[in-house]
Amino acid sequence: MEKMDKPLTKNIRPDRAFATLADYESTGGYQGLRKAITELSPKEVQQWVKDSGLRGRGGAGFGTGLKWSLVPMDANVLQTRYLVANADEMEPGAFKDRLLLEQDPHQLIEGMIIAAYAIQAKIAYIFMRGEYHLAAKRVENALQEARTEGYLGEHILNSEFNLQIYLHTSAGRYICGEETALLNALEGKRATPRAKPPFPLVSGLWGKPTVVNNVETLCNVPHILQNGVEWYQGLGRGSDQGTKLFGASGRLKYPGLWELPMGTPIREIIEEHAGGMRDGYKLRGFLPGGASTDFLLPEHLDVLMDYEAVAKAGSRLGTGTLIVLDDKTCPVQMVLNLEQFFAQESCGWCTPCRDGLPWTVTLLKDIIAGKGRIEDLDTLAGLTRMLGPGNTFCALAPGAMEPLQSALKYFREDFERYIVGSHAVMESS
Amino acid sequence: MKKQVFEGLSSAEIDEINAEMSHYEDKMAVSIEALKIVQKYRRWVSDECLIAVAELLEISPTQLEAVATFYNLIYRQPVGKTIIHYCNSVTCWMLGSDQVQECLCRHLNVELGEMSADGEYTILPIVCLGACDHAPVVMVGDELRLDITEDAVNEILGR
Numbered sequence: 001m002e003k004m005d006k007p008l009t010k011n012i013r014p015d016r017a018f019a020t021l022a023d024y025e026s027t028g029g030y031q032g033l034r035k036a037i038t039e040l041s042p043k044e045v046q047q048w049v050k051d052s053g054l055r056g057r058g059g060a061g062f063g064t065g066l067k068w069s070l071v072p073m074d075a076n077v078l079q080t081r082y083l084v085a086n087a088d089e090m091e092p093g094a095f096k097d098r099l100l101l102e103q104d105p106h107q108l109i110e111g112m113i114i115a116a117y118a119i120q121a122k123i124a125y126i127f128m129r130g131e132y133h134l135a136a137k138r139v140e141n142a143l144q145e146a147r148t149e150g151y152l153g154e155h156i157l158n159s160e161f162n163l164q165i166y167l168h169t170s171a172g173r174y175i176c177g178e179e180t181a182l183l184n185a186l187e188g189k190r191a192t193p194r195a196k197p198p199f200p201l202v203s204g205l206w207g208k209p210t211v212v213n214n215v216e217t218l219c220n221v222p223h224i225l226q227n228g229v230e231w232y233q234g235l236g237r238g239s240d241q242g243t244k245l246f247g248a249s250g251r252l253k254y255p256g257l258w259e260l261p262m263g264t265p266i267r268e269i270i271e272e273h274a275g276g277m278r279d280g281y282k283l284r285g286f287l288p289g290g291a292s293t294d295f296l297l298p299e300h301l302d303v304l305m306d307y308e309a310v311a312k313a314g315s316r317l318g319t320g321t322l323i324v325l326d327d328k329t330c331p332v333q334m335v336l337n338l339e340q341f342f343a344q345e346s347c348g349w350c351t352p353c354r355d356g357l358p359w360t361v362t363l364l365k366d367i368i369a370g371k372g373r374i375e376d377l378d379t380l381a382g383l384t385r386m387l388g389p390g391n392t393f394c395a396l397a398p399g400a401m402e403p404l405q406s407a408l409k410y411f412r413e414d415f416e417r418y419i420v421g422s423h424a425v426m427e428s429s
Numbered sequence: 430m431k432k433q434v435f436e437g438l439s440s441a442e443i444d445e446i447n448a449e450m451s452h453y454e455d456k457m458a459v460s461i462e463a464l465k466i467v468q469k470y471r472r473w474v475s476d477e478c479l480i481a482v483a484e485l486l487e488i489s490p491t492q493l494e495a496v497a498t499f500y501n502l503i504y505r506q507p508v509g510k511t512i513i514h515y516c517n518s519v520t521c522w523m524l525g526s527d528q529v530q531e532c533l534c535r536h537l538n539v540e541l542g543e544m545s546a547d548g549e550y551t552i553l554p555i556v557c558l559g560a561c562d563h564a565p566v567v568m569v570g571d572e573l574r575l576d577i578t579e580d581a582v583n584e585i586l587g588r
Binding site for chain 2: 089090091092093094095097098125130131132133134166168169170171172173174185186187188189190191206247248249250251255256257291321323329334337338341344345347
């Protein structure tokens, strides 16, 4: 029987042995696909997923069914369309897709087959980061099993629907997670983002309509088909539907990853599931959804982890993996670590990002080295605007500015302490 | 060291690259896979190999070099038999990645990116390896290693 409250992780065992095809089928695996292909039209599958309220789990939160419904379906039946699973998990602090890929690869594959059926794609790719070796091995094996069992290939489940799924392992660059950069990477090019419009839904991989969905998003799909829209909607606790993998890392008693209803309060994740802070440490703040989200404070612990509630508190749900700042870690140094990451991972395509991020790093290093001036804080604040939404080619630099702008707001005294300290040294010398 | 004469890509390399081509509309799409296949056999991509792969894919060496220099896991200079990537992203940094790096480099007596004298190891930083609940972490060759301490480093290096 399906564990109804934890559909995504029901096959994941505490010993972390991975689910074989037989394990997956024994808990209802591939029943969602059977229903989609034998009972529903592609349009109906799109509608089911739209009605379920499933939103993209990669960070942006776009409606999944809505995304599928924007793919041009009318024109020519021979028109090539592509589906891509974004398995390029590289957001610092995020460790959710690796679990799904390593422990229950058939769940992703079934989700992909249903998604491909819904948009009538005949070829799909799994774009996986190159460092996920174990995941690549298990997904490749699972693809082979699915081909042998008739879930993939020609005439899937004796229908007219054909699909091939190929695994592409990348060679490392954070920007590949950006969907248009990912398409360039998949075409064998440098992973620089593309101008939008046209959106990939209309003109993506080799100019063909392409849907890019996150791994966790696709893993939700089989359960919606198998158990129905109403069941899925009943899983959320706040304004969003379904469950989500939430994680927490940092100086916590039990850092980890848990499947919980959308809208679970942050306090429950940090204090109950992660057991609170390690002895001798106090909670100072946290990034709710990975490196590219704004800091929140202990006063925000009762915020619900869903798209709207976290946005209202001034941050983003992002990947749903919390990074916790304790009272013995310097927030300025933490921000420096984050900005060094973003500066290194900038693709260099647009000037604000290519030049602004290293400048941010230099200013932060100077401040920490005691060479900062109080005006530097205004310059940093200026950079958060110049590198903010609308001024750059993609979302990398605006994401990079989120922890910085909120650190300047919430931890200003920590920045000033370095500067005041340096002035005191200068005056006394 | 005697300079090796380059005799072109091996038939195994060419076969594997050609097999990957069948997955895509366009030959250039396999550029990253092709470079990784070369690395599987030779650890790194020399100029000669880069030119040979470009010829196979019918693109210019410059186009392929633009790709080779973009991605973190493509090596354009010699690396050790085993690459140890230590994660230096935020949670690992908070929980001691600087000490992990210092410890690795001290034990092997190398700088970052340098090959150890015996040719066995190269130490490189890497972005978040997706195991933040077990920080700090490293990747030894293809294998992820969790909750790294100085003892774990000693064990990894077999000393």
